[in-house]
Every structure is written in C-alpha cells, then in structure tokens.
Amino acid sequence: MRVSHEIEITPAAVVLNGQPIATNEQGEKMLVELYRRYVKDYPKFFKMDTLSRLGFIAAELLLQDQPVAAVILANRSASIKNDTDYLATITGENYYPSPALFVYTLPNIVTGEIAIRHHIQGETSCYILEKPEQLEPIILSQINRQSPILAGWCECSGPNTFNAKLQIIWNN
C-alpha cells in the first residue's frame, strides 16, 4: 500500500500534500471559499450538505485529473449534522419535510457526489467507525486493484466541526 497524495481539511486549515493552502474564512464558509476559488462551475455544490461539501472539496483538490477506481470513506458521526437539520423541519408546528434535505440524511451520499463529479463507476463504500485507524484493514483487504483508490476519513458533526483526511492509495 502506497500513499501518493494526501489532503487534510479542518475548520481552520487546509493542507495539501504537506503544503498549507491559505484561506480567509473558517468552517463552512471556508468550504464555500475553496469552491469559489478552485471549482466555480459546479452549482450542485450549493445543494449539498456540509459533509458532502467537505468530501467534495477534499476530492476536488486532491484528485485533480488522477483517475481512481473506488471511493472508500469513513467517519464516526454518520450524517448527524444534516440529520439534525432535517429533524428541525419535521418537529413542531412548522412540519415541512424537504426531499432535498432528506436525501443527504445518509452518510454515503458524499461518496456518490464524488463518484458523479469524477465519473467513478467503481466501488463507493461508507463505513462508520470508532476512529480512522480502523479503516486501514478494510482498505488493505480490498485486494487486486490495478488503479489507485480514494480513501480516508470524512467527518462532520456540525457546520463548523468537521475534519477530513483523504488519500490517493495505490496497491503497489
């Protein structure tokens, strides 16, 4: 197993392949800032929940033109931030469940968003684990891959509490 590229995003910092990327904003606003600077032409970004925005931006900066065979992500809090937002739309007198919000109440949607953007018709998998180290054996057991995969931790528990560490991993 060999890691060729790596990105880490926290609400306060972005580090791509060891190099920090300077940003003006923090938290959710920082993800939008990164979108406006590096992506620009994918308005679907604004429909996404914070978890998907986080994974999307991380994959965007990390992959560039590198094709990958699979997207394997894990986190601890599943889709709790968007679940909480959806719950607010069905609680109390203002009952108005939104299908646009409901679809993001699954933690694997972020893997689907990345697959669509990068035309990845290989595997997409989402695991809920205690900590990032638990993902390693899962990735290792994914044998016989000719192309690299995109894998890592993509965690979001609130608009300004998230962290992602994604890598491009090769089998040789």
Add this chain to the structure above:
Amino acid sequence: MIYCIGHSIISPLGEGSQANVEAVKAGRSGLKIHTDRFESVEPFCASLFDTPQEFVPLCIRSVEMAKGETDLADPSTIFILSTTKGDQLDLFTPAQSIARHFGNPNPPIVVSNACTSGVCAQITALRLLDAGLYKSAVVIGCDIQTKFIISGFQAFKALSPEPCLPFSPDRKGLNLGEATATIIYTSEVRKGWRLEAGSIHNDANHISAPSRTGEGAYRCLTDVTEGIDPAEIDLLGVHGTATLYNDDMERTAIERAGLQNVPMSVLKPFFGHTMGAAGVVETIIGMELIQRGIFIKMLSGFGGVNAAIRLRCE
C-alpha cells in the same frame, strides 16, 4: 470464500429464519395500512412490529438466535452492523453495545451504504476473512422505522399507499418495513452455503435517481457471474422496491447481463423495504428457499450505489 454457520431473522412475520421462510411460503405479508403511527400526516402501508422495538436489544436477540456454538468473545471474531439510521440516528454506539454485550473486544464496523448496506456488509466480511484478518464475522442488519424516515419517504413521494407491486405496470412505490437479521460467517471450510464473490459499483449518475442504463447494477452482476452460465444460476434475488424507476433500472441491468431467464425472487411484498436489514433478510430467505445451487443477491440505493453477491451450496 466464507461459509455460513448460522442465521436468524426477526420481523413482523415471525421470530427466527424458519418462521419467516414459512410465512413467505404461505404468502403471509407483514404489510398493513397504518393511520396512527409516527404522527404520519397521511395513512401509509408498512410492515411494522406490533410493539415498538428497541434497536440494540432486537439485534442482540437476533445474534443470540444465530450464534450456535460460535465464540463471539474471541478476538478473531468481528461484528459488522448494517444500518442506515441505527438507534435514533446514532450508528456506531449501538454497534459497540451489541459487540460488548457478547464480550467481543474488537471495535465493530458499521456499513452504511444506503439500501445496499446488508449486501455490502457481507462483502466486507468476505474481504476481511479472506485477508486472514479475522476467522469469523457476525453480520447484523437492522433498521427500525421512525417519523424521521416515514416523513422523508413521504416527502419524496416514494411510498405506495397500498401493498407494493414490484415490476407491475401498476406499481405506485415502495412500502417501508422493520426487521433485524444476522448471518454468522466463518473462514473454516464447511458444508452448506458459502459466499464466493461480491461487487459494489456506483452509477455515477444521480444521488437519488437510478441510472437509466443500470450501469452500476449491470457491472455488479457481470462481476459476480463471471465465468458462470446463466443457466447454472438457480435464483436471482432482486431489490424490487416497486418504485417506478428502480424496477426499470433493475430490469435493464438484468437484461444487459443476460440474466432475464433466471428465476427471480422479490421479497418487498412480504417484508416491505427493511433498509439496512434488507440485504441480510433477503439473503437468508433466498438461501432457505432454494436450499442448494447458485444464488445471486442484488441491491441498489441512494447515492447511486449498487451491490451484488454470489452464494453457492452444493
């Protein structure tokens, strides 16, 4: 290759795999029209437990029934939970409670790949055991219905007001369901059912609509049937949610893979769509229905994800 040691299903149709298989054979369904559950603004048709169940005790009961002689406290055993909403939106803590209840020292793995989770969890077990990382795996699938889920599917206009009609021209949507099921797998060679292959593919098309060409499902089917004559396959367990587009997508994928003449099973009219439990429940029923031969189980879900596995019993 991994081998099935034991299994169990707890659903509104009964306690234990046998009771559930007998219910299916007798044509009994858990589907009912409900007007007074989950503060629903309109009546809905679903397969629900008469008495509301708690997630963790339900899973524990299912594992108890399936475990037989297996030593679940052994460090070479891994617990894998398939669920989409877990216990009140928390997915990891309930998995940990279940594993701890049986004295298992390993942090459990939760697979949350939308409606394909139950098949993906079995694929995860296959890989981890094949890699020699563990000797046995306890694969549990469970989801319990809530106002959260019912309201969301209602907002999606995906629910049929009456019992669902998979692959019918008159189909109106899906019914939700509650169940838990467990399969215990071992890497030790034994007689009976074995899980031979698994495949997961994304459509890379849309997060909430299936691919018109069935691309991901087609790729999963060709992966797990590679080198196998369709005439050798005894049963294809389809997803068959009875939504307009997903049934169409599956038909396209099955035809593209040349499997249109394979006998098919569709279980949603009995259990409803049990979400994280579906892949485990439907795998067990398929194995019990045919008793021997080659069984392919496929599923697809939100996020554009598709999965299939191949099981065999000689």
